[in-house]
Amino acid sequence: MKRVAYLNGKFLSYQKAVIPIGTHALQYGSGCFEGIRAYWNAEKKKLYVFRLKDHFERLGRSCKTLHMKLPLTTEALVKLTVELLAKNKHRENVYIRPFVYKTSDIVSVFNLDRLENGFGIYTVPLGSILNVKEGINAVFSSWRRVDSHTVPPGAKPTGIYLNTSLAKTEAEEKGADEAILLNLDDSIAEGSAENLFIVKSGKLITPSIDQNILEGITRNTVIELAEKELNIRTAQRKVQKDELWTCDEIILTGTGMEIAPVVKIEDRTVGSGKIGPITQKLRGLYSNIVHGKDKRYLKWLTEVNCLPSPAHNC
């Protein structure tokens, strides 16, 4: 099945959705994006997109910060994504990547407001990124998280991901699954593409949004679920490196990684060395919710229905 992508007002075959070599965003990293997941529910034969509207609202805020412009309203972007998913007839879990970028072909850093904006979305089948069932191991990165005084880390700018790619590369070179990035003052920022939580004596703690983090949609989901379903309030504050040695559980949260337990850091065991009870409960809740199995949270899902024609069975 050939995939279709959406680029600058048109649906095109994925192979034809290309951008020219001199594109400003390619040369200078002047873009921003979202990473969204849709989950296939085999029983209901339906695809559910998780918190689609929230992702487009965050993309809108990123655009404002970065002098970029979305071509459509949030509602129209939601409709467009559903149309694209239906056209691609996915019957598996899918990753959805909308992005806004500076299209101008110009060899100069230039005033961003004077450059043209482009917009695209593509979809790609994506299962679990890592096998997290046994828990993952992480190392502290020698690369520091980009500080908000340098580039706004909360705006998901494409160029900033060189920072996290270097961290991830270094982590894998050391035999670890994931990197934990520190701030310039040695406090904890986040994972390469995940927010971090610790569990200490039954309480959840996560770095606050002034700690150079991306305000993750999974992070917000976990905070809400912990409070409503587990009766646990989350403290949002600066987290020090040594707290990771003494806490009971460490959790990484992100659209890609979902809810992942960290059981080892730098070869030291975290908590009991096994997936902790709070991580386990959150993982169970999350998995049911994203697959459309928990009616109370259907408000977070956008359903993708089969196209009416039999030729388009999804």
Ligand SMILES: Cc1ncc(COP(=O)(O)O)c(C=O)c1O
């Ligand atoms: C740097 C960074 N932090 C955190 C996250 C988690 O954000 P979300 O839960 O919205 O996927 C991501 C995900 O893209 C990320 O790139």
